[in-house]
Amino acid sequence: MIVAVDAAGGDHFPKNPVEGAISALQDDSSLQVLLVGPKASIENELQGKEYDPSRLHIQDAPQVIGMEESPSAAIKNKQQSSIVVGMGLHKAGKCQAFVSAGNTGALLAASAFILGRLEGVSRPTIASYYPTIKGFRILVDAGANLEIKPELARQFAIMGQVFCQHIMGIENPQVGLLNVGEEDEKGTEELKAIHKHIKELPGFIGNVEGRDVLSGKADVYLTDGLVGNILLKFGESIPETLTTLVKKAISEIEVKPEEIVATQKILHKALAPFNYELVGGIPFLGVNGVSIVGHGGSTPLAIKNMIKSAVKCIENDVNGKIVASLN
């Protein structure tokens, strides 16, 4: 099994992708990694590091797509970028997955255009992990499709369920439609139409509200990419906000140094469910391949976990199960 890793994506490349790849190779002796990016800088980063050279390969891709570049222009004009080259190798069967912490829009566009869609899928979607008190659950769509129609929503719900069950190990995943109230007739005309269209879907628990996200009432939170993207970024900001508020509180009330240490220890543990490093990346569901994207700030640990997610998607044949469930 060969997983291609974008060595020119994210805020800290080639360092974090290279270190993440080496770490993944150490954990899994049957894995091979293909680092895609500017060859010289990858080789430079590998200097002095210990790894099994028979399982770590390099594919030169001299162009870099910036995090803020316009996705469609970037993939059109930068044919020698790590994203276009890596996705092309995946399409050609030279590797079984492509993982990247790079420009999400460019990755989505490249995944859709180069890999194509699975049979029965109208549009691919980004499913994001979302922290809840029950552990990570998923939010779909997380920003790829800002508006969704009923049939698209049905496909996203089913793809989310397959991912939940076969990658996250959640039996009989429950789908909740994010809305302003629980009653069937709540929400916009679009939400009412979606509700009606997916009413009979096994595992559909109806409308859920904003307060039902962190509580983990559903396993798959179904929403459009506008709400999903806003909620995703909001959720990511919670740990930092709390850390700031706790620091401020400590400076304002009388506490002993050892109590501060204990509080930080407790809070660190309490906020562990919000640690996206542990899940590492989010999959593009519905593309004819395995394409996983991580946060721009992905650490080596996050990259390693993205690679592991990719392996799991391949081993569990998530795409085959999506096609079977949709049809």
Add this chain to the structure above:
Amino acid sequence: MIVAVDAAGGDHFPKNPVEGAISALQDDSSLQVLLVGPKASIENELQGKEYDPSRLHIQDAPQVIGMEESPSAAIKNKQQSSIVVGMGLHKAGKCQAFVSAGNTGALLAASAFILGRLEGVSRPTIASYYPTIKGFRILVDAGANLEIKPELARQFAIMGQVFCQHIMGIENPQVGLLNVGEEDEKGTEELKAIHKHIKELPGFIGNVEGRDVLSGKADVYLTDGLVGNILLKFGESIPETLTTLVKKAISEIEVKPEEIVATQKILHKALAPFNYELVGGIPFLGVNGVSIVGHGGSTPLAIKNMIKSAVKCIENDVNGKIVASLN
């Protein structure tokens, strides 16, 4: 100045509205309160309590609108409910404001139909307080208008700014449009059209993202009622979620009892900005009167703060300033 208080609204009536009203009277010797609701139960609740009877009045309104009743049917069929009677007294000039912890939809409908709209306002809106690390800011619309057009968005932004400046004391309030990215051309067609329409509005800082809410980047977060309602309820769920996670963390790691006490003290202080009791209620902006609605679970302290908000709206002539700013 007379503020009418719904004594038949919320999850704990008449107890909480009555206690909140008495507490508000104690704080402000120039205030008069009119309790509106089933007379016998209000009198029963007042038994044994200390208050100035010359400043506390009762208006009988025997019907009760439940928290889950359909708003339009309720206000049509229950003409003797506290909401319809109270709003009618406000319209007739018998009081200068109406505050309630009751059915939000019924209150919005009654406010719009009975009080009518201010000059230049196309539709009233619910502006909700939102906690940030800089203190409370506001989110508009919080659920009254699930979809918004550009001109409506402009009016909501301006009404939000007036409220921020004259009630919350924030100078030159900054308006941010909630979107999936900061660039002008991001988002749905609707969001692009709104951005274009309000581009020149003084204080408009452009698009903001989900991560910019808790950080307090804007003072007025402009969005449609779907996103606003989901975010509002999500935000309200944060303190409980954290409390649960902290309890779980404490049970899983070794900590001394005094460290637990210190942690709880620090966390209580840190989460104080999320305490909606202190703001008490959210105003319906754009109606020709002062109508404030609180959470169903409003405590006596929350009700008192709703009454204080109402007084501030009247004293600062928020409605006059809205009309002047819009035209």
